[in-house]
Amino acid sequence: MLSPAPATTATTTGTTALTAGAAVPATMRRVSLKIDGLSHDVVVDNRESLWETMNFQLGLANSNLGCDRAQCGACAVLVDGKPMNSCTILSSRLGRGQKITTVASLATGPGVEGLHPIQRAFWLDGGFQCGICTKGFIMSTYALLTAIPKPTHGQIADAVSGNICRCGEYAGVFRAVDTAAAEMRGEKVTYVSKPIVVEAAAPAAAPTVTGTSKQFDFVNPFSTIEEFDPFAQQLKAQAGILDVSGSQGTITVKWDPSKLTEAQVRALLASMGRAVK
Numbered sequence: 642m643l644s645p646a647p648a649t650t651a652t653t654t655g656t657t658a659l660t661a662g663a664a665v666p667a668t669m670r671r672v673s674l675k676i677d678g679l680s681h682d683v684v685v686d687n688r689e690s691l692w693e694t695m696n697f698q699l700g701l702a703n704s705n706l707g708c709d710r711a712q713c714g715a716c717a718v719l720v721d722g723k724p725m726n727s728c729t730i731l732s733s734r735l736g737r738g739q740k741i742t743t744v745a746s747l748a749t750g751p752g753v754e755g756l757h758p759i760q761r762a763f764w765l766d767g768g769f770q771c772g773i774c775t776k777g778f779i780m781s782t783y784a785l786l787t788a789i790p791k792p793t794h795g796q797i798a799d800a801v802s803g804n805i806c807r808c809g810e811y812a813g814v815f816r817a818v819d820t821a822a823a824e825m826r827g828e829k830v831t832y833v834s835k836p837i838v839v840e841a842a843a844p845a846a847a848p849t850v851t852g853t854s855k856q857f858d859f860v861n862p863f864s865t866i867e868e869f870d871p872f873a874q875q876l877k878a879q880a881g882i883l884d885v886s887g888s889q890g891t892i893t894v895k896w897d898p899s900k901l902t903e904a905q906v907r908a909l910l911a912s913m914g915r916a917v918k
């Protein structure tokens with residue numbers, strides 16, 4: 642299910658020199674776009690695509706632009722539950738209460754654990770390389786699995802037939818859809834690319850050991866935040882490590898002082914290629 646976005650919260654974004662209540666030229670339209678549970682009041686050019694409004698007026702980078710001509714599906718979002726190419730659908734047609742859903746509303750928390758099962762499966766089962774197509778594939782998959790919990794590969798092929806991956810990651814896409822479907826049905830899944838197991842119904846275990854926690858600065862920060870999560874997962878799997886959080890430049894490690902010293906934690910980080918100051 643989608644994360645419970647606050648459906649009635651309104652965000653008003655003034656976007657043109659038109660003042661509130663002023664007459665709108667015939668070439669423009671005043672619309673209220675319902676995106677991920679928030680209402681955005683905007684004045685749009687009649688020729689403006691939803692992708693243009695989201696990115697240029699609202700600052701929402703929730704879908705990628707590939708071809709900009711309804712050929713690749715990279716820009717797909719859901720409109721009333723159906724995948725649509727946001728590069729091609731006009732914003733001026735979307736002000737009558739249609740519910741627009743983007744990939745931004747799927748996650749329910751931080752890190753890999755907080756991702757929607759479909760996002761997690763694409764991340765851990767390798768359904769992407771450059772990632773330009775991924776948001777579109779995820780939205781098409783979301784629509785599919787909402788309607789068909791256990792699709793055949795033929796049904797998956799139909800559902801993502803409007804999405805093109807120029808990196809050719811189709812085998813990974815099918816694997817990711819299979820995995821996501823299984824997790825959404827409540828089954829235990831194991832990811833191909835990462836040795837972690839998710840038990841859908843299992844409650845999060847509360848930490849029972851009082852640990853020592855300290856923030857460190859990396860000698861060489863990660864280039865992107867996306868690189869941090871896999872590193873944190875690897876570190877968490879080490880004996881004596883209780884929790885890990887951080888960013889591109891810093892890492893906060895909580896460890897069991899009966900098993901590790903600070904010097905050993907520093908040495909562990911260095912042995913994993915991320916020395917700290």
Ligand code: FES
Pocket residue numbers: 705706707708709710711712713714715716717726727728729
């Ligand atoms: S960018 Fe919209 S279909 Fe390609």
Ligand code: FES
Pocket residue numbers: 768769770771772773774775805806807808809810
């Ligand atoms: S991952 Fe590069 S286009 Fe699909």
